Amino acid sequence: MTDALFLALSTLAIWSGWRVFRVDSMVRASFQLMVSFIAVGLIAVLLAAPYIGIATIFMMAVEMMVMALFMVMFMMNPAGLNPMVMVHQHRFSIAAGIIAFAGLTAAVLLSDLPVQRVPEGVDVVRNLGHELLGPSMLIFETAGVTLLATMIGAVVLSAHSGRYGASDTGSLPPGLTPGGEPAGRKPENGGHHHHGGH
Amino acid sequence: MAMNWLSALARGAEIPVFAVVGAQGLAPVEGLRHRPGLRLVDSPRHARVLLVAGAVDGAHKTALERLHAQIPTPRGTVWWQAAPLFARGQGVAGDDPLPAIRAAAGADDPDQRPDVPPHPWQGMGPHGQGGRGMMGGNPYGRPMAMTADDIRDGLALDVYNARFGPFLPMLPPGLVLDLTLQGDVIVSVSVVSPPFEQGMQGDAPDLCAARMLRLMGIAPRAARARGALLALPKGSGTRRRLAAWLRGQTVTERPSPLPEALPGLEWAEAVLWLASFLPSHLRAACMPRQAA
């Protein structure tokens, strides 16, 4: 039973991981990645980590939702209405991927891995909680500060109007060719956006 | 067997009706809302019968035909106190369209528009489906949206240009707007044709309040409606006007011209703003040049 589930879930994880880079629609790509994460989360449950496994699913559902929003926002042809290939150094990347896989597999097969299973009946979530509030308390609080820094950094970088006015005043878009005409937005519009709405 | 059983069950169902509101049609359609045996729906996709209530002028014939085509087949049409613009369905002159709607629920009108894609596209591009490059061509009959400047946050992302109306249920009936949207924010507006004349009945405070509250998701009952004011920003015009209607007063404020007022508003705000004026005032605001 466990083996069959593991086989099905790992096939799903790898297949949808591969599809991420093969589909035209950015929404599909993000949610394929989400499916891959869900499969890995369920495998983690099989590996006796019921908390980490399920929590992965719920964290990744949210993160991939946000991922999809940004993918659609910034990618050309986000729905893949025209078929497209947007890759560079393709051969090299395939080779690197295969070498990474082969190398890791060889390392796994060749090395002598220690065996010590999770004991039956251990409440792993409780252990994790004690770890968090005990020995790893500092890590936990540091994570808090890191997340705060992330929040502030993300807001500073992404919000348009800070205290000092629009963040893009005076900037120029790059040329489509080196030294060419600025692409898209014309420079004379660059600093004169109308900040309506509020 | 199961199919017969389903059909027998379906015979007692309410008929889903998409109401196209023409001139003087607002109040009669409002009266249909609580009639048993039919249900007014917001989208033609959910409907079985197209009900044209009140006169629709010939300029909107194509729009009406498009709407007619969007009702899944089989479909029926009823013209209620309206001159038929095309030869489908039957007309009703009296006060009660229900028998005609029942009859139309058994009808099957053929399409009124020719079956051609909006733009030719098949076999135009290298993949046989209309696109050259990533953004070019007309894949599936339409071009893709292109970037343009935004008025709010300076991210030049895609704009969506479209003609909205005349029969969108959340806009005043008859109003046709050419809108440019970035996301759900309106960037620019031009008025193509003004809302239909609704007469004195259309300006009744309770009817206006009911329309606005329906857009905010509740049925108009006094006790609930009081709380509805809290949902709108304090001091905003929409809140002031809704409050006046709920007190049973007539709103005297007149809207500023739409191309100045709407840009920068988010979709829900814009819809509520439009619904917060008397239909007659809104009509007047949309047609100063024609009057002059």
Place this chain on the structure above:
Amino acid sequence: MTGIAMPLILVLLAIAFAVAMQRIGARTDATWPQRAPFLGGGLPETHAWQRFHVRYYPMTLLFIAFEMEMMFMYPWAVVYVETGPVALAEMGMFLGILSVGILYGWREGVFRWQ
């Protein structure tokens, strides 16, 4: 460990039911006018799929950072009673730190439509 088998079976059942149901309806080849998006009789110039201008993107970034705290909170909840007031203080501090981020975001207007 195999507690996930039942949810997976339920998912498969629901999907099978949904797909079977959608095969019931009468099938007609929709005409082009019938397939056009509903705009009340109006027509769009372009496809609706676009680089959609999300108006709340700073909020989503704030959200994914803030939401991480859930990962820490569930195990915390399990051992809370055993650990006692220290746990309350630690989580209070953690949430306090993150709340600063929310307050900052609020002041910068990330909860408004950009």
Place this chain on the structure above:
Amino acid sequence: MIAATLILLLALPPLVWVAAMFDRIGAGRGTVVMGPLQNGAALVLRPNTETEAPDRLNRLLAPGWYLALALVGLSVVPLAEDVVASEISTGLVLWGACEALTVVVVFLHGWSPNAPLPLIGAYRYVAIALPAMLLSMFVLIGAALPAQSLSVVEVVEAQREIWNVIRQPLGLPLFMALGLAITLRGPFDYADGAELAGGTSAEESGPALALWHFARAAMLVAFSAMAATAFLGGYLGPVLPGPAWLLLKTLAVMAATVAAGRFFVRMPPARMLTFLWVVLLPLSFASLALVGVEVLP
């Protein structure tokens, strides 16, 4: 485990029917009892509509995923002592995952027809449903504190002395906000509202639409059962057998949720977003802190 699943599968359609009846009560129409069945049958017999260039697969599957999430969410609810369909020690987290995936499914439902009104509905829904989810996580963690476990079974057992709704009076209303959001109802219905002519389902018809409504009602059932379990003691109660109590409480929560959805008004989305983060989120912190202080010995 299998028996519990079968009971759930058998009980769901009647409960969905009841949910649909609740929706019709007081709506000013006749035939409260048979109406949903008749309308449903009529809808199933209508054709599905195509749109110009839809994402066919996702359009086909979105209602199914929604229904699947409702079923999985329901399956963590214990029906009686030791009778639960999904025996998983982190049921509360699994429910949270179902909430999060619901946002994804509703987004996909609005995205896949390639039409403007569904698209706007989908994007607005994501903005509101993500923070609404945070509220539910905090109040559910508040329910897990006295149980000292993430298992829904333990959460019920911890309420033998006193129900969580008394320990945490703010918990149920805040959880209901999430319930309204994931069942696309009332003030949190930014996906399917009237101002978008049906929003994400504006382009759906026939069986696809019927199924979407079915899944929505199934999600309401799942949410109500979860709320009854986490805050009202689930199957606990005197005289009557456990499942009967669970059923009664579920129906009560369902009625309250439907009523709340009709009572409150939908705000413009930006205003709701600020309200969620600045008013409701601190309230959920306070609610959690309250339980925290109470359960300390």
Place this chain on the structure above:
Amino acid sequence: MTLVSVLIVAAALIGIGLYGALSQQSFVMLMMGLELMLNGAILAMMGFWSFSLGGAPEGQLLAIIVMAVMAVEMAVGFALVVAVYRKRQADMTESLTTMKH
């Protein structure tokens, strides 16, 4: 299900992720590749934790930290994408390198 099989699945995910991260031109797609690699890393970590570490709580903590890193990477990454797009209208990794004016 053995440790070796779990690790091989993880290696496959890391390999695909590496391919994606190296081959994709767009910055957001590159992030997808990175996420997939982290996905493999989480799987490998949970495999080790379950089979070799006897369920030591540090293993789970590490998985949480990896997920936190992912969230941070995403938040900052997307914020950068927005900032760069606003200034330069570019979302390609290649065009970033040509911007020296």
